[in-house]
Amino acid sequence: MGGDLNINHLEFLGHGALWTLGLSAMALIGGGLFGFVLALARIAPARALRWASGGYIQLIQGTPLLVILFLGYFGLAAIGFDLSPLVAAGASLTIYNAAYFGEIWRGCIQSVPKPQWEAAEGLGLSRTQRMFKVILPQAIRIATPPTVGFTVQIIKNTSLASVIGFVELARAGQIINNSLFKPFLIYAIIALIYFAMCYPISRLSRRLERRMALGRAQPIPA
Amino acid sequence: MSDPTAIVSLKDVHKSFGPLKVLDGVSFSVARGEVMAIIGRSGSGKSTALRCIDRFERIDSGTIEVCGHRVDDPQVDLKALRQDIGIVFQSYNLFPHLTVEENITLAPCSVKRVAKAEAKSLARQVLAQVGLEDKLNSYPEQLSGGQQQRAAIARSLAMQPKVMLFDEVTSALDPELTGEVLKVIEALAADGMTMVMVTHEMGFAKGIADRIVFMHRGKVHEAGTAGILSAPATPELAQFVGTGF
Ligand SMILES: Nc1ncnc2c1ncn2[C@@H]1O[C@H](COP(=O)(O)OP(=O)(O)O)[C@@H](O)[C@H]1O
Ligand SMILES: [Mg+2]
Numbered sequence: 021m022g023g024d025l026n027i028n029h030l031e032f033l034g035h036g037a038l039w040t041l042g043l044s045a046m047a048l049i050g051g052g053l054f055g056f057v058l059a060l061a062r063i064a065p066a067r068a069l070r071w072a073s074g075g076y077i078q079l080i081q082g083t084p085l086l087v088i089l090f091l092g093y094f095g096l097a098a099i100g101f102d103l104s105p106l107v108a109a110g111a112s113l114t115i116y117n118a119a120y121f122g123e124i125w126r127g128c129i130q131s132v133p134k135p136q137w138e139a140a141e142g143l144g145l146s147r148t149q150r151m152f153k154v155i156l157p158q159a160i161r162i163a164t165p166p167t168v169g170f171t172v173q174i175i176k177n178t179s180l181a182s183v184i185g186f187v188e189l190a191r192a193g194q195i196i197n198n199s200l201f202k203p204f205l206i207y208a209i210i211a212l213i214y215f216a217m218c219y220p221i222s223r224l225s226r227r228l229e230r231r232m233a234l235g236r237a238q239p240i241p242a
Numbered sequence: 243m244s245d246p247t248a249i250v251s252l253k254d255v256h257k258s259f260g261p262l263k264v265l266d267g268v269s270f271s272v273a274r275g276e277v278m279a280i281i282g283r284s285g286s287g288k289s290t291a292l293r294c295i296d297r298f299e300r301i302d303s304g305t306i307e308v309c310g311h312r313v314d315d316p317q318v319d320l321k322a323l324r325q326d327i328g329i330v331f332q333s334y335n336l337f338p339h340l341t342v343e344e345n346i347t348l349a350p351c352s353v354k355r356v357a358k359a360e361a362k363s364l365a366r367q368v369l370a371q372v373g374l375e376d377k378l379n380s381y382p383e384q385l386s387g388g389q390q391q392r393a394a395i396a397r398s399l400a401m402q403p404k405v406m407l408f409d410e411v412t413s414a415l416d417p418e419l420t421g422e423v424l425k426v427i428e429a430l431a432a433d434g435m436t437m438v439m440v441t442h443e444m445g446f447a448k449g450i451a452d453r454i455v456f457m458h459r460g461k462v463h464e465a466g467t468a469g470i471l472s473a474p475a476t477p478e479l480a481q482f483v484g485t486g487f
Contacts, residue, residue, distance in 0.1 A: 135331060135333055135335045136335060136337065138298060138331070138335070139331065139335035139336075139337070139394075140337075141298070141324070142296060142298075142324060142327070142328070142329040142398075143324065143348070143349035143353065143397070143398070143401060144320075144321055144324035144325050144349055144353040144401065145348075145349060145352060145353060146321070146353075149352050149353075153348060153352060154337055154348075157339045158337075158338065158339055161339070
């Protein structure tokens with residue numbers, strides 16, 4: 021076979037890239053929401069919540085994403101739940117990334133100095149008010165760099181969804197290479213596209229960090 | 243309880259952290275409008291006593307009553323208790339993500355459900371009290387230590403507490419900044435605010451306190467008017483005063 025890279029191939033790659041973005045968005049939103057709940061559960065007053073969320077995080081962090089994807093797709097199918105690759109991939113990525121978000125954010129929340137809690141408590145704020153009005157706004161600032169950094173991981177990790185037959189960017193490249201046999205060219209293009217997705221996010225994180233630092237140092241116009 | 247005029251009263255309060263006995267039968271009471279200074283060596287239990295009054299720590303035995311709230315009762319209404327008590331710490335602890343005004347209006351708005359406009363005029367009023375009207379829209383990190391501590395006092399005052407607790411509020415400040423904070427506290431005292439303050443400023447305690455409690459090894463070792471500082475009855479206080487100045 022062989023042949024040259026043409027516009028159809030590029031369009032196919034573009035499709036794959038869109039799916040990579042779509043999967044990333046699912047992983048980010050699903051994993052983020054679930055991860056936020058996990059982070060709160062990890063520091064909840066109720067021991068059972070702390071214990072359950074801690075166990076979940078340990079379990080998932082000790083399992084390769086590849087295995088979670090296999091379990092979600094082939095495993096569930098074997099016991100009668102037939103999930104589409106999209107649903108299986110979205111659910112697996114949510115389950116997996118939530119564990120990491122939960123742990124990252126727990127650390128951020130806990131790194132807000134304890135006297136901040138006490139000052140808020142002394143003013144009579146309830147635990148929920150202390151968390152949402154005093155601690156989380158400060159934790160978000162702390163959490164921004166690691167969260168954005170991890171978003172880059174999420175994007176790259178979506179390439180694993182190819183193992184359950186999901187045609188995202190990496191899999192699209194593989195398919196094209198199977199017909200063109202130009203691995204260096206094609207995988208270089210793939211790498212470039214991943215870079216094009218990830219680099220702006222890293223840049224954004226640095227800009228956000230700077231703007232937040234400034235916003236704190238400058239009076240807000242009345 | 244026994245003394246109906248007391249705003250704060252502790253009776254035989256015991257508190258340990260693990261094997262460490264920190265409060266060993268502490269009793270004292272503070273009447274309305276009274277200023278009490280707690281002095282003593284580092285580690286003698288002064289902060290712990292204040293923290294027990296505001297229920298940051300639970301006591302092992304004894305009773306604490308504040309404005310009619312039984313603080314040692316597990317069912318005590320914490321929200322109501324904290325509205326009656328204002329507490330200011332050594333390390334100011336302003337909320338860094340909020341302006342001075344937002345720091346002050348946060349609790350009145352979210353705890354007392356005061357309307358925004360009313361809370362803002364309250365903020366102006368308490369900031370005037372501490373001489374910081376012009377810092378309304380500043381962020382804490384734009385203020386000096388002394389200004390931050392005054393803003394923290396204003397934040398507590400905005401909840402209109404019946405008693406103020408101060409824990410070494412000038413200890414983190416450069417010497418030239420302590421005066422402005424002490425002046426604010428003096429003005430509060432002159433206004434008739436009931437106060438319990440832990441302080442290392444012996445001269446200030448002498449000048450402002452109606453009563454002085456000297457704590458030593460978790461006990462009230464000596465208590466009385468400011469006179470006890472010039473004529474200590476116990477060798478421990480004599481030694482403390484000798485080194486304290
Ligand atoms: N949360 C705590 N856990 C364990 N030990 C504590 C705690 N808080 C205070 N202590 C100990 O209790 C003793 C008295 O502390 P504190 O009340 O802060 O004394 P002071 O304010 O008079 O310096 C000290 O030995 C201190 O280390
Ligand atoms: Mg202390």
